Every structure is written in C-alpha cells, then in structure tokens.
Amino acid sequence: MSRKLVAYFSASGVTSELAKVLAEVANADLYEIKPEAPYTKADLDWQNSRSRSSIEMKDPSSRPAVADKNANIAEYDVVFVGFPIWWYVAPTIINTFLESYDFSGKAIVPFATSGSSGFGKTMEKLQPSVSGTAVWKEGKLLNGKPSKDTLANWVESLSL
Numbered sequence: 001m002s003r004k005l006v007a008y009f010s011a012s013g014v015t016s017e018l019a020k021v022l023a024e025v026a027n028a029d030l031y032e033i034k035p036e037a038p039y040t041k042a043d044l045d046w047q048n049s050r051s052r053s054s055i056e057m058k059d060p061s062s063r064p065a066v067a068d069k070n071a072n073i074a075e076y077d078v079v080f081v082g083f084p085i086w087w088y089v090a091p092t093i094i095n096t097f098l099e100s101y102d103f104s105g106k107a108i109v110p111f112a113t114s115g116s117s118g119f120g121k122t123m124e125k126l127q128p129s130v131s132g133t134a135v136w137k138e139g140k141l142l143n144g145k146p147s148k149d150t151l152a153n154w155v156e157s158l159s160l
C-alpha cells in the first residue's frame with residue numbers, strides 16, 4: 001500500500017476542512033503548510049490592489065516563507081497538495097512548499113477549493129517548482145464540501 005500525505009494551505013478554513021476529510025478517506029497523514037507570517041484579513045483583501053495577497057500574486061517570483069519544513073516528504077509515495085485558488089491559480093506559497101522538498105519518484109495530486117474558478121493555468125504555474133521525476137496527477141477542484149463517498153471514489157479512480 002502506498003504511503004500518502006495530504007499537505008494543504010488554507011487561509012480561511014475551507015481547504016483545511018476538506019483536507020481533513022480527504023486524509024481520513026485516503027488513509028493519509030495530514031500536514032498544514034503554514035506561512036511564517038499568517039495572512040490577516042487585510043492581507044487577503046483581493047479588492048485592494050496593494051494588499052499582501054494582491055502584491056504576491058502579481059509577482060510570479062514571490063515565494064512567501066513557510067513556517068517550517070517538517071513535512072517529511074521522503075516518507076511518502078503520494079502527496080496530495082491542497083490550496084485555495086487565488087487569482088485563478090495556486091497561492092505562491094505552494095511554489096515555496098514544492099521548492100522546499102525533493103519529490104523525485106512521488107505522485108503529486110493537486111486539489112483546490114475556490115469561489116467558482118477552475119484550475120485554469122494552476123498546473124503549469126506549479127510544475128516548474130518541482131524538479132526531477134515526480135508524476136503529476138490532474139488537479140481536482142473539490143468545491144461544495146464533497147461527501148466522503150465522493151472523495152473515496154475520486155481517490156480510488158487515481159489508482160495510487
């Protein structure tokens with residue numbers, strides 16, 4: 001059986017709730033990708049072009065610092081990576097996370113929550129942050145609190 005990790009970043013709790021259920025259903029460990037400087041409500045104001053999230057997301061080279069690098073990726077075969085969609089893609093802290101570890105030989109399974117946007121160009125923005133031979137699974141939008149059955153069927157369909 002493959003060893004699985006659900007790693008997630010969540011700024012307002014939606015992805016966090018989903019990640020916990022997914023970890024239970026997939027029989028995976030759970031790891032929260034925490035920013036070194038937590039995002040405040042003001043930081044998350046997408047209507048303010050000068051908010052922290054707006055500034056970071058306008059700069060594709062931004063790499064917000066993570067609070068720790070303790071995910072022990074080496075112990076796992078499969079890493080689910082969850083995040084909210086920000087400005088149609090993954091928050092750049094996900095690039096920081098991916099660039100912090102060696103994913104060689106691992107399967108990476110991105111999943112996200114959003115207001116309504118799909119994955120768009122999310123995958124092409126993330127893939128350059130992983131060097132080596134990782135196998136990327138198609139990203140999955142999991143909005144609307146999917147049931148355990150729905151999540152289990154999805155995990156099953158991935159043939160991990």
Ligand SMILES: Cc1cc2nc3c(=O)[nH]c(=O)nc-3n(C[C@H](O)[C@H](O)[C@H](O)COP(=O)(O)O)c2cc1C
Binds near residue numbers: 015045046117
């Ligand atoms: C800075 C920022 C940008 C966002 N951009 C988008 C977007 O482009 N499309 C969308 O559908 N939702 C967008 N959202 C909404 C979040 O994706 C959505 O609320 C998500 O479920 C939040 O997850 P979280 O609670 O785990 O942080 C954005 C939210 C924030 C804070």
